[in-house]
Amino acid sequence: MTVTIKDVAREAKVSVASVSRALNGAGGVTTATEKRIREAAARLRYVPHGAARSLITRRTHTIGALLPDLHGEFFSELIRGIDQKARAHGLHLLVSSAHDGVDDAAAALRAMQGRVDGILILSSRVDEAFLKANLPQDLPAVLLNSPLEDGTHAVLNIDNFAGTYAMVRHLLGVGHERIAFVTGPKDNFDAQQREQGFRAAMAEFMPNASPRIVAGDFTERSGLRAGRELLAAKSRPQAVFAANDMMAVGCLQAFREAGLDVPGDIALAGFDDIPIARYVAPPLSTVRVRIADLGRNAMELLADLIERPGPSAASVHTLGCDIVVRDSCGAHLARNASGGNRRSSDP
Amino acid sequence: MTVTIKDVAREAKVSVASVSRALNGAGGVTTATEKRIREAAARLRYVPHGAARSLITRRTHTIGALLPDLHGEFFSELIRGIDQKARAHGLHLLVSSAHDGVDDAAAALRAMQGRVDGILILSSRVDEAFLKANLPQDLPAVLLNSPLEDGTHAVLNIDNFAGTYAMVRHLLGVGHERIAFVTGPKDNFDAQQREQGFRAAMAEFMPNASPRIVAGDFTERSGLRAGRELLAAKSRPQAVFAANDMMAVGCLQAFREAGLDVPGDIALAGFDDIPIARYVAPPLSTVRVRIADLGRNAMELLADLIERPGPSAASVHTLGCDIVVRDSCGAHLARNASGGNRRSSDP
DNA sequence: GCGAGCAACGTAAACGTTTTCATCAAAGCT
C-alpha cells in the first residue's frame, strides 16, 4: 500500500535512479525531468522509506540523548536546546531518559546502537570503563557534565567552579565575611566542582578564615537540616551559600523558623536559578545556568563530530554561568554593591 | 567494519537464517546451536542493524511524540511517563518538540513518516484538516488534550471540567460565595474546558449568582492584571479561581500590592499544581494534574493500537485530577471544611 | 526395515533505497 520510489519512477516515466537523484538534488537530471519527478512524487504523496535509505547510506539522521532521571526545568530546557539545534541540522532526536542504574543505562545505550549517528550522554554514572564497554568507539559522542577527560570523547561542562567563585566574590563584595557553604552529594560532579570553587575563592580572598562547610545532598530537606545546623553554632555565618537552589529554599525555611530576617540578619544564595528561586520570599540570589544553551552547544558539538569525524573528537568545553542578584544576598541593602563579574538582575 | 549477521553465521558455522531464528527466539533451532550462536554473537559484539531489520519487518520499534513549545515540569513529567511505558513495551521514543507554527508541526509530522510505528500528538494547533493532510491514516496515533472527537483517532484528555467543578464545590464548601474566575487563552482547549467547568458548577450550586469572569492568557502578567481588575470593582470577590497556577501567582502579587491578606481577605486557587504553587506565600491551593500518568496512559493506549490495529482505534479517554488543599483557599481557616471530592493535602 | 512425518537447517528472495557503471545522444573540437 505504501508508495515507493518505483511508483514514482513509473509515474514520472523514468528510472528509480533518476528519481533518487532528482529528489536528493544530486544533480545529473535535467530541470525538466526533475520537475516532472517532483510533481509525480507530490501527486503520489511519496515519502522515502527511512530504513531503506539508512540501510545503504549508513546514516540515520538521528541522534540519541541518554539522560538520567531529570526533573522540571532542567530536563525541558536541555531538550529544548538540543532539539532546536538538531532540527537545524536536519537530525531527529531519540530520547532515552530516567536511567538511574548503570545496567539500565548500558541497555539503553546498546539499544540505540545503529539507530543513531551520534549520541549525547548526561549521566553521573558513566565512567571510562562503562563507555569502553558500551559505546562503540567510532560513534560520535558528547559527554555532558562529565568528569571524564579521557581524551577520546568530547566533553561539555557547566563552569560550576567559576560560578561559585563569582558568587563568593559577590557576597564578599556586599560585605559578608563569614560565609558558610552547603555542599551537594559527594558523588555528584557538579557538586564537587561547586565546592571546589567555593574553597578556592575563600582561600584566595579570605585566606585566614576557615569557612564552615556542611553537607547536603541537593534536596530541600537537607537544606533545611543544614540551615538549622548552621544556626545552632555559636557564631552565626553572615551569609549562607547553598550548592543548589532547592537547598537554599530549605535554608530559607530554617531561617524563617528561627525568626531571622533574610537578608537583614543573614544573607543567602543558591545555584541553578530554578523557577522557584524568583518566587520565594525574599527572591533568591543565585547562579544561573543557561541550560538550553548547554543543550544547544552540546548538539552543535555533536553535529560537528558527525559531519567531519576524525581524531579531533576529543575536546573539553565549558559553558559559563551568570550570577543573578535578587534580594536574598543583601546586595540591594548594601550602600555600594561592588565585586562579582557578569552580574545581572531581573528586570 | 561493523559486524553483521553473516559474520556471526560464519563464526558459529551456521547459516544466517539460523542466526536470525536463534537470536529472535523464533524456534526451529536446537538449544545447542542456539547457545553456540548466542556465544558467537556475544563474542563478536554483534548488534543487529535496526534499519535493515525494519526494512523487511516494517516495524521500527519507535514511537514519535509531537509536542508544542512546553516548559518546565509539564514537559519533563510527560516525557517521563511516555518514556517509562515506551521502554516497558520495547519501544524507542523520537521526540520533536517546540512546534508553534502549523507548518512547522506538519513538517515534523512528515519527517517522522516511516520512522515510527505510532505517534503521540499534543498540540493546540492540530485540527481535523491538519491530521487528514499530514497523518497517514493507517498510522496509529493518540491525541492528547485535543478537542477532536472525529471518530478516527484515539484521544486522551485531562478532565479539566471535573477538576474545576470540584474546586468550585470546595471553595463554596469553605464558605466563599462570590467566586471570580480568571480564564486562559480563548483558543486553548484546556482553558475552554476549565471555564466551562466553572460556569457549570456555579450554575448548579449558585444559580442566582452571576460570577465575575475576567480574561487571562495563562501568563503571570495576565494574572496580575486580572487580579488588579478584580480588586478595582466595587464588590470584591471572596475567592478568585485562576485557570492556571501562573495566573494565580500573578493574582497573589496583585493582592499583596493592595495590602490584602490571603486567604483572610480574599481566597485564591489555581490549576496545574506546578512546583512553584507549593512555595509561594501562602501556599497555593490548586488542582493537580498527574502529568506523568497522562504520558503513561497515552503511551499505553498507543502501544495497544500498535499491537492490535483495527477499526477500534477511535476512542476517547479522560484522566481525572485531584484538588490539593493548601492555605490560599482558606480551608484551613474555616471551622468545618466540607465539600469537594477527591481532596488531598500535602503531607 | 521402510515410508511418512517432522525437526533442524540452508538457500535465496524480498524489503526500498543509493550509487556505480554502462549506455547513449548531443555537442564541441580539429
Next chain:
DNA sequence: AGCTTTGATGAAAACGTTTACGTTGCTCGC
C-alpha cells in the same frame, strides 16, 4: 566529417535483515 567530451539516463549491485521454501537426516509407527 570524425573523434572526443560531456551530460543525462537506465540497469543492476549492494546494504543487512527476515522468512518462505527446500533439503536433509532422524525418529516413529507399522
